[in-house]
Amino acid sequence: MTTPKFAQIKQFIVDKIKNGSWQEDQRVPSENELSSQFSVSRMTARRALSELTDAGILTRSQGLGTFVASFKSQSSLLEIKNIADEVKERNGRYSCSVHILESINAIAPIAIALGVEIDSVVYRSVLVHNENEKPLQVEERFVNPELAKDYLQQDFTLLTPHEYLSNVAPLTQARHTVEAIMPNNEMCQWLNLYNEEPCLQVIRRTWSSKGIVSFARLVSPGSKYRLGGHLTFKK
Incomplete structure (x- = not known):
């Protein structure tokens, strides 16, 4: 052809x-x-x-x-870091539990975010990242199978989705939105939250040189996680 x-x-x-x-x-x-x-x-x-x-x-x-x-524009707002490395840098013990790893048909918002056809097959994962055996962040991620065909075969207790995707589809660009949310019941279960507590939500889309790789929602308890940034201005 x-x-x-x-x-x-x-x-x-x-x-x-x-x-x-x-x-x-x-x-x-x-x-x-x-x-x-x-x-x-x-x-x-x-x-x-x-x-x-x-x-x-x-x-x-x-x-x-x-x-x-x-291609370094993403670092001017939020550096894309591997959460396992963040935990280890604080001398914490990192672990991860995998709750969902599946193929789904993309509904309109997911299809638009990934730049694929509505109802086309995409991959979905839901993981909880832990620090010292306590939930730190829920990561729900949708992945374009064309750019990461073996995503569902990975053991994400041994490497993070960020590490895997960085190897098979190196990051060239990322876009973020950040907001405070109140978690729903399912999110509270995943994060072991027993009282209502505002959470920090980061919505992130990532690109490689071949197109949009993933669309992720990262949710962390406001009392346990914060974002920082470093701005560098070109002369």
Whole structure:
């Protein structure tokens, strides 16, 4: 089966970025240049650039052109850290319990978050991360099977989803929303909360160079967890 021309252009651009030929913030060929190089219409070239822009691989600036995105942008707000490492850095004992590991059909919000078709099969996991045998965080994660096909075969008591996904689909971009919530009964059970207590919820979507990898909801008791950040400004 012949690969569509727009997909060939996307792969060409991704390969240039992955092998270091094109660096962050470097201008990439224009629609006209790509249409000439690949002997396609401008519309086809535009589709390739638009899809890579939507995936966070490229950024477009009105009147200036299209550029390789900064793949370190996520650290300007929240550093993506492995929770097992966080616990160990505090000299704590990390452990994890797996409550759900399954394939499901994606309802509309999950499909939109992962950039897949509604009702297509995605993977879902629900884990509780513990520090010194006490629940610290519930992680509910939805994963694109195309980018992590062996996700359901992993033993997440031995490695975290973050560690596995970082190996098979290295992180290039992440987006977060953070809010305070009141946990429902199921969340209270998972976190061993016996009194109503506000929790910190982080919604996180992560990308690799090939697209959206996962959509996760991380919930921690407000009394046990906090977020910090470090800002670095470019000169």
